[in-house]
Amino acid sequence: MSAESKDLLDQARQGMKIALARGAQGVRATVHRNSESSVERRNAHIERVRESTSLSLSLALYVDGRYSSNTTSDLRPQAIEQFIGESVAMTRALAPDPNRALADPDRYASRIATDLKLFDREVLNVSPDWRRQMASEVEAGARSLPEIHKQILSVQTSCSTSLSELAKVTSNGMEGIETNSNFSLSAQVTVRDANDRKPAAGWYATSISKSKLASPQEVGQRAARRAARRVGASPRATGEYPCVIENACANRLLDALWSALEGGAIQQKRSFLAGKIGQTVGSPLLHVIDDPHVIEGLGSTAFDYEGMATRPRPVFERGTLRSFYLDTYYARKLKTDATSGARGNLVWERGGVDLDGLLANMGTGILITNFIGGNSNSATGDFSFGVQGQWFDKGQRVGPIAEMNLSANHLTFWRKLVELGNDPYPYSSNRRPSLRFDAVQFSGK
CATH class of the missing domain: 3.30.2290.10 (PmbA/TldD superfamily)
Incomplete structure (x- = not known):
């Protein structure tokens, strides 16, 4: 200590x-x-420190x-x-x-003794010059692609580091200390489109360990490519289409699902999943373990906000709902055992193919790369989100789509999950892969 x-x-x-x-x-x-320390740049100039x-x-x-x-x-x-x-x-x-x-x-009791490696001492040695240099290299990466460079109107980048130290004690016997470090890079690129439109897209990388942080060039280039792929976006006709949800954006939809698992929603009867423990609510591919003990996991912790020792547990098992997020208060109100009100790392099974393989298997349909606005009703399970992405025909990219909505109900939507990618998203505690679904309802033009 x-x-x-x-x-x-x-x-x-x-x-x-x-x-x-x-x-x-x-x-x-x-x-x-x-x-926390951060540097933000815009178009080759330091904007904020x-x-x-x-x-x-x-x-x-x-x-x-x-x-x-x-x-x-x-x-x-x-x-x-x-x-x-x-x-x-x-x-x-x-x-x-x-x-x-x-x-x-x-x-x-039984708190995990294994070092979860949540603290990298390098966070203590990082200089302001290093953060400035990393933010500069992210921008250089964004501007380094010859086929995109002339389209770029603006590049915003950032580099940040943080150190979090926490000590917790309770009057009935708990004591614990936890220290976390974090290193992050981001880029937001705006490009030129017809009719004075200015599509933009970003990319983000984060890590507990400095040595495992993605390269600044990669972060900048991915942001630039994503922005360029939005040029000329337009809606497709309203209809039912198969879709693939890219891992980077899937959390918007998954947060809506997980909100129905929280103790407050269950106890106050604001959850469409209330009373469904042990029931099938999705495809057998909906198989998710909440594991707070992943080494260097962004959601890893030895104890939760109440001080309870954390432990891995299934949330969904082959499509069957297995557990809720119940702290002591809501567990007592529901007359059941507490599980923990905090999420750890959500670990999904890996599929057999990458994103390109999912798109080839989809054939004709929509790749969703971004969710915009929308709403989800945790009491009924109904949701509707604006989407951006790409239209594919026979596995080949045709062009970008926008101004479309994905609408469904969680209880039917997750039964249409037909394939998982082998690409767990590394920059979130929700380590979801890309997800392929059978035909679902989209509204467009």
């Missing part, structure tokens, strides 16, 4: 001690320090059957004493809630 981490842990312990002395029967104290550091104390207080959550960034000893005293007094004025409680101490 570093001296810095020990200092955070001592501050969390002290906050808990004061709250107990002021009359709280249960306390969860979290001290979080976060440092940011440096920020935050330090906060958060307290979950359980007082006479009542509960409150409180946060302060003023950690001077006298200010903390006043903050905690006022927070405990305020909690006493709230309505009782018998379902509010700290997590079962048994759930703190």
Whole structure:
């Protein structure tokens, strides 16, 4: 344990001690320090440089059957004493809630001992010059493609690094420390189109480890190619078409599905998946494990926000719904066991082909490369999202599409999943591959 981490842990312990002395029967104290640095460029000029550091104390207080959550960034000893005293007094004025409680101490045990490698010490050595150089190289990559260079109107790039340190303690026996590093690159490219249209697209890469961050040239080039492929986009006729959803954009749709798995939606009957544990809700290819123990995983953690030890578990198993995201509060309200209210890494099975193979197998249909706006009703499962992408005929790219909507219901849509790619998306905790579906409803011209 570093001296810095020990200092955070001592501050969390002290906050808990004061709250107990002021009359709280249960306390969860979290001290979080976060440092971020970034450089943003636009068209070869530095547009913004940011440096920020935050330090906060958060307290979950359980007082006479009542509960409150409180946060302060003023950690001077006298200010903390006043903050905690006022927070405990305020909690006493709230309505009782018998379902509010700290997590079962048994759930703190068996925390994974393996180093998840969430911290790269290189984040401490990165200089402002390195961030500026990386942002510059991303732009150079975007402008390096001869077939696209003359179309480019604007290039925005960024490089950022961050260090997050967290210490958590509870009054019923949990203590934990976690440190995370992050390195990120991004590019947004705008190109020239007919009729004064200015299609734009971006690309993004992130990593816990500096040495495993994608090259800046790759990030810039991918953004430029994606923007150029949107030139001349137009809607196709309304109809049912097979489609492939590219891994990079699939999270928009998947977030809508996962929101129906959350404890609040289940308990308040705002989820179309309520009551469906053990039932088939999708294709056998809908097989997803929530694994918070992936080495260097962007969603990896040894304990969740309540302090409970994390563990891998199936969410969907061969199309059958297996579990919800239930913290202690919603589990008690539903009279069942807590699973954890936090997502880890969503790990999908790999298919046998890459994106090109999925498109060849699709034949004629739509490759979706971006979702725009839209909405999803977690109570009914109905959704409608604007889409951008490419029209394919017999496996060959014909041209870009836009101004179209994909509309369906999750309970029927996921039964049409027919093939997975072998390309899990590396820049998210949701490690989904590209997904191929049988004919679904699109509205266009």
